Amino acid sequence: MRDRITAFLVLLPSLLAIGIFVYGFIGQNLWVSLTDWGKDPAQALALRPELRFVGLENYRELFTGFVDVRFRQSVVNLIFFTLFFMAGSLGLGLLLALAVDRAPKGEGFFRTVFLFPMALSFVVTGTIWRWMLQPQGGVNVLPTLFGLPPLSFPWLATREQVLVFDWNHLPFYTALAVALVLLYVAHAAYREGERRRFLWALFSAGVLLLWAFTLGRGLKLLPYPETHGFSLALVGVILAAIWQMAGYTMALYLAGLRGIPVEVLEAARVDGASEWQLFRRVIFPMLAPITLSAMIVLGHIALKIFDLIFAMAGLDYAPTDVPAIYMYLLAFRGNQFAKGAAIGILLLLLVAVVVIPYLASQLRKEVRR
Template sequence: MKGSRDRLTAVLMLTPSLILVGIFVYGFIARTFYTSLTNWGSDPAQALARNPVLRFVGFSNYRELFTGFIDVRFRQDLVNTFFFTLFFLLGCLLIGLTLAILLDQDIRGEGVFRTIFLFPMSLSFIVTGTVWRWLLQPRGGVNVLPTLVGAEPLEFRWLTSRNQVWQFNWQDLPVYTGALVAVVLAWLLLSAWRQRRRGRVVAALVSLLFILGWTVGGTPGIELLPYPETHGFNLAFIGIIAAAVWQMSGYTMALYLAGLRGIPVELREAAQVDGASGLQVYRYVVLPLLQPITLSAMIILGHISLKIFDLIFAMAGADNATTDVPALLMYLTTFRGNQFAKGAAIAVVLLLMVAAVIVPYLWSSLKSEVRR
């Protein structure tokens, strides 16, 4: 009997936390979602009223964000986030992995090196942003470095350049999506072929042909915008990416290093006995074993980069349109533009993007834990 009382106590002790998280996470998200379906902010008399009277308008805020003429900035912000995430991940993973492998060579003074690579991680994005803002001043910092060896200073406007590369038409997005899906399907087809699983081969082939047909046929059924709209990668992001990689690549290094240390020595030795060279050991033994770590790192870094806010705020300011991201736009839309409902809609889109990355990860890692 006592055991069941203790069990009750246990649940009771957990309850306050559950209630708090329930309200502060799920209650508030629900509330934000509701707000995003109203017209809060479109009538100035209600925007900042003490008890605003709101009207339910359905998904019109979302429709405006994705198709509205004047919300082009939001769509560019999505593109910005995509490229930022891509290069930030690549940079962190490559540098992190390289440093970890180098440190794994039985290095004297490993502790010192590790401390140096990891210390930016302990700083706040605000400190990093402040420092890099100075480093990337248009007529100072990095740009005058060449003058130290007598060369001409660089002219690049790190944070304010309006140059855009890899431009594409927003209307073509379905085509790119189709092509991407086709590539994935082709890969599935190939692996099914190798494994000689006929059923899968047929299924993959049929869907591949369907997607190819749909894509080549001009993606019928989907029209994102009634007029062409160009988006691309803003070069002004290069500096932001560099600062973010500087701050976070030490973290991936630590993850990889922990992974490398977890690989049994016998495995590597066995490979060497079999005549594998140092490089081959890495290529065929070590790297495959590090794959789960790469996935974890991608997800942790990915959700950070989708949410990125403070770094850009401190580095380029909230107003700098060429380095804008949805998290900043939400802040500006809500608190400067008084468009609360639209700000809430941006926040919901942001949340969905993060959830798309995080939920499967939480799901799979906890499922494997239960199995264990």
């Protein structure tokens, strides 16, 4: 009992600090997002502003308001950036790990080279890649070294979009994406023999699919069509982010590859497994926990990305906007603190959706052990 009291007293200052400076400020930010702070310019920077409770009005305006079209494009940019950044970092990291795992000459040198970008800050990375992606120089003039004409892609300066869709279809696509995730959860639960989780995930996915193809298709967020898509100006930003984080995933995968028992691989070869079957049936399944951990970290980085885009494209270039950039512009340039706080809460929820299920699954595994 005395040890428990001592431990509690030792932890108490940290608990109080976290409660006040983390959860207390999150609560204050949530309250601000439910007010009209910033709507009246005279009250925005007042010493004691008179705030009026408006509920979810700021959130409604962000998703359906006429003046916040830039926020909606920033959300689309964030979705595409997250998907391509995670896929590129995982894919390139796995390829580098497979190459280094074969113990080539100079393995230590190559491992250091691949890991070096991770030691840089995103600001340094963004500055370097901004120089490299100048339309009249950098990578565009590389083909001239081999007698070929220079490239003409404008990189960060382009305003072209692909994969364009109507914002009114967002509920339908969101329901489909969540249903696919739930189906994957159901498949994993079925393989692990967890009947209750399997039935819950399968039922939830079925309800979402039914809603998506009935009511979801007719749901309109705006009274007019509003198109958004993948801005090609983000291609350079994605390449820079992958360049920096591929070494991190390489290190994770390399540790995983070298942690696979040699006996398991030899047994699979003796049973007649080809190299592709060896990867598909043995190596990749054993790397699945590492892939999940890497996805959580990369997803967390992508959802709160700010400094890389700030360094590469600045704050005022809409084609490369993400919600964190738009939040900064609204809160600290436009003095619309309530709407900026609402974006902060939305980002917090996105990060929580990614992190909390992972932490819950890890905790469940620890309890089983």
